[in-house]
Amino acid sequence: MVTALLARLVVLLACICCVIAAGADFYKVLGVSKTAGDKEVKKAYRKLSKQYHPDKNDSEEAKVKFLEVSRAFEVISDPEKRKTYDRFGEEGVKQQEGGGGAGGGGDPFNIFRNAFGFGGAGGQQQRRGQNMLAEIEVDLKAMYEGDSLKFSVARKAVCEQCDGTGARSEKDIVTCPTCEGRGVRLVRHQLGPGIFQQMQMHCDRCAGRGKSIKHLCSTCKGHRIVETTSELNLHVDRGMPEGAEVVFEGEADESPDWVAGDVIVRVRSKKVKGGFARKESNLYWKEPISVAEALLGFKHRVKGLDGHDVVLSRTGVTQPGFVDVIHGEGMPIYHLSGHGDLYVEYQVVMPPSLTSQQREALEQAFGYRHPDKAKEHSEL
Ligand SMILES: [Zn+2]
Ligand SMILES: [Zn+2]
Structure with a gap:
């Protein structure tokens, strides 16, 4: 115990x-x-x-x-x-x-x-590099369901080998002998006897930095920056508006002289022929129906953007170009609950030709005959 x-x-x-x-x-x-x-x-x-x-x-x-x-x-x-x-x-x-x-x-x-x-x-305000703007097209499905996508951006990065100095080692960074570290040099012009004008010029040997380099960094060859690509992760929110901008702080070109700007990604949905079209939180769809369906009604199933079935059903006559509104079957509403509406436009597809039996049946059903055919009939 x-x-x-x-x-x-x-x-x-x-x-x-x-x-x-x-x-x-x-x-x-x-x-x-x-x-x-x-x-x-x-x-x-x-x-x-x-x-x-x-x-x-x-x-x-x-x-x-x-x-x-x-x-x-x-x-x-x-x-x-x-x-x-x-x-x-x-x-x-x-x-x-x-x-x-x-x-x-x-x-x-x-x-x-x-x-x-x-x-x-x-x-103190640090100098900032320029922002980079990128346009990205994503599937409408990604905007419907929300998704996370990887993409890469080509950019300049500070050389890690030399830490942006451009020199092989710290010992290789010396005071510029031309400007003696001032970054500028003075040029004297004689304007006349005993009259001199003194001008300050940017030192071109050290590009105004006041330091020069004995041995260059082998990775960046003294450029202080290297070309690289960075992988970024784009969050696509459910119902994200077209043209929404996502900001990646400090992901634009780097330089030892400034703070990197942002990569701004503008997100749009890809337009697919025969697919759903989007306008704000509503979706648009074109549905073909046969003549028989246009006259006698139908029940179709359409796959929604997330794969669920949307039932399109009518019992009476449907005119070509008729638009039906199905409430709550549109895009998710951004940052809110609920969905927009789905607009379905019906397109009536005619058969390429009729058999003589179909023709006869239709003549009877509608009590109608082609004027020329009607004449032939009475002449007989
Ligand atoms: Zn110099
Ligand atoms: Zn380097």
Whole structure:
């Protein structure tokens, strides 16, 4: 009895220890050493946060990773929190934050924005690159049901090999001998005897940067950027309006001189001949019917965009071009519940020819004969 209780106590203690030890190692999460400098920490975070950002990867695993990486960066990039973390672990940081152990941590998307300079919270305005606009056509089915699609964008990225310096190593970056690091040089023109005009010119040797490079980076050949493609993940919401714009922050061309602009994706549905057409939350469909069906009624089944059966049924006469409205069979209404309407236009298809029996039967049914034929008949 006592031993069972003891055993239970041991198990309980083991569990408590587990909870304490469960906090992830933030250095491991970022893949850096405990002595890593600010630059290295930031670089690691940038790489990982992009890899696991929901714009790139919408798996559950990536979501967890994104949160983990954000939290690790939030702590390790803050000198005060890092000091506390090194001494007392994550619990210590939580207490410092005064969050009462309730998860703690800031909005991971804000952390992401600030690390990439979109936040504008840093006081000084950073230069931003141009936005890129892309047009993407998706199946109407994707807009009906909602979907997640991968696509890739060609873009320029800061060379990772040299970290955007263009040099083989840091030792290869030297002060520009032409402008002595000023980025500009002074040119004196003699305008007359004893009169000089001094002009400031952009230094062309270092392109105004004040630094020149002895040995170029072998990956980017000194261009500081490389051509790459990035895979993005487009969320198509149910009932998304035509021409809706989805913004991928900081996914446009990168440069060491500016903060990357956004990729803006404009989403439209593909037009398919013979398929559903869309106007806002309504759908349009053309349904062929035979002459017999036009006269005597019919019951057709049409596959909806998600595969469910839509029944088209009429009992009386249907005129060619007649439009029937089926309520609630249109597109899902964006961000609301319910659906728009389905407009069905009936197209009557004539038979290519009639047999003589069909002709006779029709003459009788309608009490009608072709005028020439009627004459032939009376002459006989
Ligand atoms: Zn120079
Ligand atoms: Zn390079």
